[in-house]
Amino acid sequence: MKFIKKLKEFFNNLMQNQESYDFTISHETPSETQPEDLLKKQNIYPSVDVNLDYIKSRYNVLINSDIKLREFILNARGKQFKAFIIYIDGLVDTSSINDFILNPLMIKSYSNQNNEPQVVSEAITNNISVRKIKRFNITDYIYECLLPQNSVKKVSSFDELVQNVNSGNCALFVDTINFAFDIDIKKFAQRSISEPKNEPSVRGSQEAFVENLRTNTSLIRKNINNENLIIENITIGKTNKNNCAVCYIKDIANSSLVSEAKYRLNNLDVDYVLSSSELIQLICDDPETTLPEILTTERADKACSNLLQGRVVIIYNGSPYALILPVTLFDFFTSQEDINLNYHFSNLLKVLRAIAFFITLLLPGLYLAITIYHRELLPIELLYSIVASRVNVPFPIVVEILMMELSFELIREAGLRVPSPLGSTVGIVGALVLGEAAVSANIVSPILIIIVAITAISSFAIPDFSLGFHLRISRFAYTILGALCGFLGIGIGIFIHLITLCSLKSFGVPYLSPYMPKSNVRNNGYMLRPVWKREKRSDFLNAKRTTVQDKISMKWRNKD
């Protein structure tokens, strides 16, 4: 994709004919928009009635069914104040509202009715008693005595308050006070922590992220026992203000990397971002390329191990996937299972994945190139058998392979979209019945079924879903190039692929690090070293602390 963009850019610049942005949907004036004064930054008024009207207007309380407003009289030290609370039904713990907000504020208990001034100190001199009395302050009294909640904030801006109410807090407005109490009583239905479905591991942790931001950050906190783990919240979106957490370890992660991540997140001028995938496209270096530039994971342990390496993890509220940055190409070949296995086994798996990568990418293209242009490579017997198997096939070999690749993609897509019990049936029908029938009907040759099947199986060995997509698209390009001009075409593909990889960066880190540009690969190369030899963090991350462990980590071996 990047190649096509560059080609287009080249010709555009060459002819000095910059195409203007051409958007064809007819202009339409928005009929119902929020009044501008409402969207302005507005501070809370001292009058509860004014606040009530403002909130009613802003939340469209008359038509909004789940916005709950409760007006009441607040009792404090014998005095009564007009007050109201607002919350969103379904996002809060209503029993907490009843027991720990409304009850203490409304019930006239003896202690609350006592109107006597609080004596701070008393001194008697010459029979004259001098008392120092604490002046009654309604704000302090409510905050200190009437709200038995662990998380209460005083908020003076409507914008901030509304944002918090939208995320499940309850706001308390009291007459004469020019701020509101923002009380955290979130409780909503959510999926419980379950096993990772798309990144299974035999020996690793079985905890996967869920859709709730706080649950996800707690999973990270639970795994990283370090006070330097920072979890910063950033709000994204103007219409739908959603939170995302930027996680990093303060004394490990590179400061400029953290700043860059926060800078990009803070400078998104969008109405809403629905998912972490959309967020990736908005913050990655080159959104045009089909290569993934940010790693996603549903595994909490994977996110934690990357944080400990000095990377930044972004968790977006509503998405069960954490984003890890920066990344290199080789990170997409890594499975969390690797660190749970002996390094010999892990390296064997890594080699297998690398082979799978090349097979997925090149096998159909190479098959075409060899059978059309470079037949001299094949032994005569094999060549005869290929030719014999194709005798009754009426299509050119390129049509045959494109047809089979397309069928395979259809089967894969259908298998994903149908309800899960039917998925395996689609696979069996597609792969076995259709394949067998196609060979019997002389539509495709048997050897082609083998080629497509090996390619398909290899594509499943790639751990990362996004990289798999890139390979699927690229495979078609290689197939066409191989059919057009044999190894010259394959060469074109490889060269363009390489130059794209070399030009790509993920948050300032070259995509082929640590191999190109060359840096220390001893500790952070493709192959995994024994755990006692993983002494350094990746060079390309420029972490604040480069050393992970001493040269001799197993001190118990030294008897001295």
Add this chain to the structure above:
Amino acid sequence: MSNNKIGFVESVSLTLIVIISHILLNLPNEILGSTASSGPLNVIYISVLAVFVFLIFNKLFSPFKGKDILDVAEFVGGNILRKIVSIIYTLYIIFIAGILLLNFANTLKTIYLQDMPTELICLVFILIALIANQFGFKSVTRTNAIILPFIIVAILIIFFALFARFVPERFFPLLGYGANNTFVLGLTNIFAFGEILLLFLMRSNYNDPKDSKKIGLTSIIFSGILLFLSITSLLLIFPFATGGEGILSIYMITRSIQFGTFFQRVDAFFILIWVLTFFSYISVLLAFALKITNKNTKTEKSNVPAFLIGLGIFIVTLIPQNIAQIRFAENVIYKYSCLIIVFGMSFVIMLLGYLKKRKKGLVNIETKE
């Protein structure tokens, strides 16, 4: 230019890729043609000479830390000399790129693309090089550095795969056509190292200018070894009289490789490597021609110079009408233009620059720095 800094590996790869591209085509034949069985000896001789020549150039460059030969030309003769030198270098690069590309396109056409016009094959290479240069100088150098190990491994495979079939007697007579042809007339074969010109042009791009000597020596020594292996393979497989006839010297010897029973002939695999080499070669030369032009015209953001250089290379590929003319252009015009421009003109510029610096008394101060 600060974002175009390149490291040691990338710098060495840039020089090697250009020399290897020559090796893949006609260079071993050309050397064997003029020296016969003393080809390997001649390669050792010219390699040692090339090292000496480079050391002399390096000494002359010593007062110009972080500067390339164009900066030195400007220092010597002002803006005018720099522009003249730039134009000569650009034309030279366009010429060698075009001639070698045409030769390779003809090779591909002969081997398996009989139905495709040579012009179209050349155009594909030039187009890909133009696209590659859109990604920037750094991407080109890095891609080149990734491809290079595969090419070196391919040359080593050729050498070792054919080892059993070598006929050591073909080394004799050791002096081939005689000592005069090996050491006096054979001196002109130093043109094989003509691409040290790139070392003079990329000095301003080094991450660490102190590496310039190491980069130059490594490039020349590696090139010498690869050239020696290629010439030895060719000489010991074919008698030099017949070996010099083919235009596809390295390809011809890869056809002799026998590898088990699964592959009938493995030479097609080498075609893939050669294709990548030539994509890299054309991209690198285009990048250098572009670097020179941009430095002179300050048109870094425009694609017009790249397009014009690409067009120039394509026009060069259209000039020779037959194989004989290609070989003449490669063996005579290229050889002597290389000797004059790279070893003659560049030396004069550097010498004048050095003397001018010395006259101003700046040599010792800057050398110490």
